[in-house]
Amino acid sequence: MSTVRILISCAANFGWPLHQLDVKNAFLHGDLQEEVYMEIPPGFYKPDMAGKVCKLKKSLYDLKKSLQAWFDRFRRALCGMGYKQSNGDHTVFYRHSGHRIAVLAVYVNDIIITGDNEVEIKRMKENLIKEFEVKDLGQLKYFLGIEIARSPQGIVLSQRKYVLDFLNETGMLGCQPASTPIDPNHKLCANSGNSINKERYQRLVGRLIYLCHTRPDISYAVSVVSRYMHDPKSEHLNVVYRILRYLKSNSGKGLMFKSHGHLNVESYCDADWASYLDDRRSTSGYCVFVGGNLVSWRSKKQSLVSRSTTEAEYRAMSLVVSEMLWVRNLLSELNVLRNVPLRVWCDNKSAISIANNPVQHDRMKHVEIDRFFIKEKIDSGMIELNHVNSSGQVADCLTKGLGVKECNAACNKMGMIDIYHPS
Known part of the structure; x- marks a missing residue:
């Protein structure tokens, strides 16, 4: 996709x-x-x-x-x-x-x-x-299953019919809407609540995963509930229902692709250190823009425990650099890529400083591979690493739950609109 x-x-x-x-x-x-x-x-x-x-x-x-x-x-x-x-x-x-x-x-x-x-x-x-x-x-x-609407303003991708059918089948069509997909202060863990029907839970989460093709705003919440597919509990199911209630409030929201007059590639990466209570692993999140439009994003639990915030940020940065190199190769084959560096935005100054530092310190040996991978691309001029304030970090919604104001701001930054919403 x-x-x-x-x-x-x-x-x-x-x-x-x-x-x-x-x-x-x-x-x-x-x-x-x-x-x-x-x-x-x-x-x-x-x-x-x-x-x-x-x-x-x-x-x-x-x-x-x-x-x-x-x-x-x-x-x-x-x-x-x-x-x-x-x-x-x-x-x-x-x-x-x-x-x-x-x-x-x-x-x-x-x-x-x-x-x-x-x-x-x-x-x-x-x-x-x-x-x-x-x-x-x-x-x-x-x-x-994705609806595409085109106008002089741009192209909109949405899954409104899919959402309405989903809500109707689960009996949530008349539910009370929620303003955010997940509680910002959630404390989910493996033993949150009592055992429930595993097959039904897996079916619901599976349909939500497919919905993430046009809804990056629910990607973090879906990644959280998908961790417990093997042994779901009642509290995990409550979060699934919370996502459905959020979808009820904006069933027609989707991605807007506009003409920005260029095809530059840039990305935002972020990490939430030790956010999972079960194993204290961190969450990586990134989003990649091509020509000013969001084309790729991911919210993923890291495979290893990070010993510092900088290490967690480096893992997220390494993930997004790999994705950007793939995007670059695809656009290069089509001969539509301009000869400009791929721009990465990160809100961690320590990670940026270490990436630009030519000296390898002993305290950074535990992230040595990721560091050399990123530094090699920076030295070749392929990647340009920049700092962004936390308030302008687009990938923030892919690593943690946000409040109402922050969630709406993140949707606007990612280019999400609801063409079915009355103006």
Whole structure:
């Protein structure tokens, strides 16, 4: 989904059109490279067929290699049309014609096409229709449960229908709305409350995880409740209901992609030191902007215990630098990246000072790998590290619970709006 959001940010900044195609019976187009046999289907069996089986020539649904067979066939067809497969994301294909480009992204049988080469896009559609059974759905409006609305002001991604259906199925459509997704002073731990139905809890949290594709404002709260999927308690379920009550208050909120006239890459990273009461591990949070639009974010519990706030910040910084390098590689392949440093904003002055200090101190040996990884990118001029005040830290909402005022401010900084809200 990060790739899809990057392409949408490019379309918003450059005014590219967004087309959508759907491949009918996609898996049946796959060619099997191995010999696969199946039992004779019910209704076709005859007495003289005893001991016989069917040999498959095409892949079928539910076959383990059907997805791989379909994608391999699709890849060969596009490469035969002169397209190159991206190394940053293998589901992206592109073709340059002079200074113009056509880009295609595929997710199973759903295809998004964008670019500024209308002639090539038209030719690509015609070739795909000849090669596969393809339906042209026109302008991109609905993709994988995500609603896309486009206007002269920009492009909005939301999951309003998904949220309303979710609230209706859980009986929370008439609940009292909440102003924040999680209590800022929550003290959740593994033994908070009594045991509950694990399957129901996992189903609810799983649906919330999918909702995070367009709702970074609930990412931290969802990451907290997803920690207890193996043994949920009643207090954990109460937090899930709190998230649902928050969604009730702004079911149509989504990401706004505007044209900012550039495609610079910048990010914010933050860490909340020793925030988890069970094991005292820290929380990393980051968000990456491409062309002024939020395309990637993450709220994650760190894998190791950090012995200082600086170490926790370094782990978060290392995480976001890796993500930015991937974004940079993808944009470089599409030839849309300007030759400017990737800018990282951090609110910890100690981490910034150590990253820019050429001398390695003994007290920093416990973060040696992360330090050298970041310093190498700074010395090469690829990364530019800057300080930001805590009040301007966008990633703050990805590491801790916030109050009402701070939560609304974070949503505004991330470019979230509710186009369904009465003005």
